Amino acid sequence: MSSDSKFSGSKILLVEDEETLASGLEYNLTEEGYAVTWAEDGKKALELFQAQGFDMIILDIMLPYIGGFELARKIREESPHMPILMLTARTKVKDRVKGLEIGADDYLTKPFHLEELLARIRVILRRKQWYQSSSETVPVYCFGNNEVNFKNLSCRAGKKQIRLTYQEAMVLKYLIDHKGKIVSRKELLEKVWDMSPEVETRTVDNFIMRLRKYFEPDSSDPVYFKSIRGAGYMFVNNY
Numbered sequence: 525m526s527s528d529s530k531f532s533g534s535k536i537l538l539v540e541d542e543e544t545l546a547s548g549l550e551y552n553l554t555e556e557g558y559a560v561t562w563a564e565d566g567k568k569a570l571e572l573f574q575a576q577g578f579d580m581i582i583l584d585i586m587l588p589y590i591g592g593f594e595l596a597r598k599i600r601e602e603s604p605h606m607p608i609l610m611l612t613a614r615t616k617v618k619d620r621v622k623g624l625e626i627g628a629d630d631y632l633t634k635p636f637h638l639e640e641l642l643a644r645i646r647v648i649l650r651r652k653q654w655y656q657s658s659s660e661t662v663p664v665y666c667f668g669n670n671e672v673n674f675k676n677l678s679c680r681a682g683k684k685q686i687r688l689t690y691q692e693a694m695v696l697k698y699l700i701d702h703k704g705k706i707v708s709r710k711e712l713l714e715k716v717w718d719m720s721p722e723v724e725t726r727t728v729d730n731f732i733m734r735l736r737k738y739f740e741p742d743s744s745d746p747v748y749f750k751s752i753r754g755a756g757y758m759f760v761n762n763y
Contacts, residue, residue: 531649532557534579539569539595540611541587545634549582552638558645566590573599580607580648583628596626604677604690605655607648611636629691630717651716655694658701665700667748667761670739672696681739688738691716695731699749699759708756732757 536558540546546562553560561576563569567589573581581599585592596608610628629648632641659674666672671680677693679686688696694716699707709728732751736743750758 531579531646533559534649535559535561535577536645537561537563537569537572537576537578537581539563539566539581539587539592540584541565542584549641553645556642564588566592566595569595570598574602578606580609580645580652582609582611582645585610585612593626596628600626600689604687604693605652606690607652609644609648651694655697658697668739668741679738684738686738692731692734695728696735699735699757700761703759703761706752706755706758711756 536553538546538549538553538560540549540562541564543564546564550560550562561572561578563572565588569581569583569587570590583592583596587595590598592610592612596610599606599608607629609630609632611632611634613634629651630644632644655674663675664671664673669682672688672693673679674693674697677688677690679688695712698712698716712728712731732749733743736746736749740746740748748760750760752758
């Protein structure tokens, strides 16, 4: 087997304290053409991340020294575009939602099949490529008194300066790319995060609420991020 040729050689930081699982994943991912570096705890992972360049991170939640959620936050602060795939034995929806809220691109519950992991990796790398390509085409977008820089995630909303998270930027980018069209919660979960709609759709609502808070003149009476009852959301830029 071999990985998608476009992504062969992609550098993956594997953060997993279970040695047997980690060695198996390292072997299989290497066989697929990825360049894998293994860290057995959160502290070592942060050191490697700061010292080397990676294309994505596979991150266990339960880790020694620095837990997965905290490590994800630290990584996001330093590299907001870094794709993160979380691995966990936790099956509760609230844990999956928390992972998304702090910036995970995807969430895989143990035990999992290798083919599923490989498929998720390809999706994440393709999505990263889409975002980078789209951002190159339209790096800065303006609406009303707002200006969004999709390359460095910095924004100006009136006189306020804002820095988006990667997920906030992807949601915003998707809505802008579909300006004037209804986008359902299900579509956002599937297209932005490649997540099954079984994850609480309230997660999507929370992201829309944040965008309204950042960019709307009055978040309680939105003019850009419209709710379409029973259908989803629509981005409108007529102002």
